[in-house]
Amino acid sequence: MKKTGMLLLLAALMLLLTGCDEKATEAYITNSDLPRTTYVQGQELDLSRGVLTVAEGGEQHPIPLTNEEITVTGYDKDTLGKQTVTVTYKGLTTTFDVTVIPRA
Secondary structure: OHHHHHHHHHHHHHHHHHHOOOOEEEEEOOHHHOOOOEEEOOOOOOOOOOEEEEEEOOEEEEEEOOOOOEEEEOOOOOOOEEEEEEEEEOOEEEEEEEEEEOOO
16 A cells, blocks of 8 residues: 555656646747848848747747747748748747848
8 A cells, every 4th residue: 555655656746847847838029029021132131130939837038030049941032022931949930021122
């Protein structure tokens, strides 16, 4: 009987400890944290002012879009018009739109 009780206690403790390893659950970019969104044809994407917010364990963590753990796809500096840029961080993704305009 004592062994069963100890095993149940140990199992409950293990579940409690593994539940503490919170993972990021959401990633987003607010309008105030968007990078530049209008480019002249041929210009490189500028992420220097952009910030990705990651929700993790009830807390929100700002991460610069220039962070090396962030992958950005979907931008073509030579294609005119609206483009959707995808931002990926640790398996979480979000998007924002940019517009490429012709040179004057």
